[in-house]
Amino acid sequence: MLKLRFFISCSVAFMLVTACHHHSTDVLSTRCFPSQLIGLTHTPGGQTTTSTTTFNYDGDMNLLEIRDDVGSLTFSYTDGLITAAQSTSSQMNEIWSYNGNGLLSHVEGGSLPGSFFKYAYTQDFTYDAKGKLIMIEWHYTSPNVSTFKENFTYNNENEMYEVVRDDHHAVDSIGFSGYDAKRNMAASIALAMGKQPFYFLASVSTAFAVSKNNATSIYNNGNVTVAAYEYNSSGYPSKITSTTENGSVTETTVTYTNCP
Helix, strand or coil, X not given: CCCCCCCCCCCCCXXXXXCCCCCCHHHHCCCCEEEEEEEEEECCCCCEEEEEEEEEECCCCCEEEEECCCCEXXXXXECCEEEEEEECCCCEEEEEEECCCCCEEEEEEEECCCCCCCCEEEEEEXXXXXXXXXXXXXXXXXXXXXXXXXXXXXXXXXXXXXXXXXXXXXXXXXXXXXXXXXCCHHXXXXXXXXXXXXXXXXXXXXXXXXXXXXXXXXXXXXXXXEEEEEECXXXXXXXXXXXXXXXXXXXXXXXXXXXX
């Protein structure tokens, strides 16, 4: 699948635009857009790994490319909305469609011709009356038939709980708390991807994708991750340090473009 797992570390890609979405100057002038994330992870055993993710935009701050250490993801736009995405790392292609309010409503994905692994799936998105994402339903038809539902619960502008269920029972339950009052960089990325209300490429198994602010505590099936933030002068995270219960520490440095 194309969806990326991203809280403090990333695994992302590249995109080319066939038609651009022009954002108003007043919106752009109040936003910082992430340009690069460099992650450094230290494990209790003394192993250190690094990761780099780069975001590239056009002159109107439409996201053109996300590239990481393992591959890239390319997007095609029609009338300012992403209509196709292709991943070089996972060898997948997706077609995106929207509801009458311009919100992402359906994704149809599958393996590229010649790919070693063969996958086919769809995703359907449900919103509340205010346009907040409340559910994503996944249907896999290959290699196995299965269904997953991701449900989101909010406290005002921030996600508090997420439950993922397969065909029969809950398989993942995650809670988020201790939100700061600063700006979440994901909102800028979502703006650059057709003015969507959430950053679809981020894992929605983290509040990073859908929340206005930044969570400092993440509870995942009994395991706790604590995040600490440093901020730039515009109020966006410039350094994120996350610590897991087993003692792994990831430090992510974030640089931005277009800051006011």
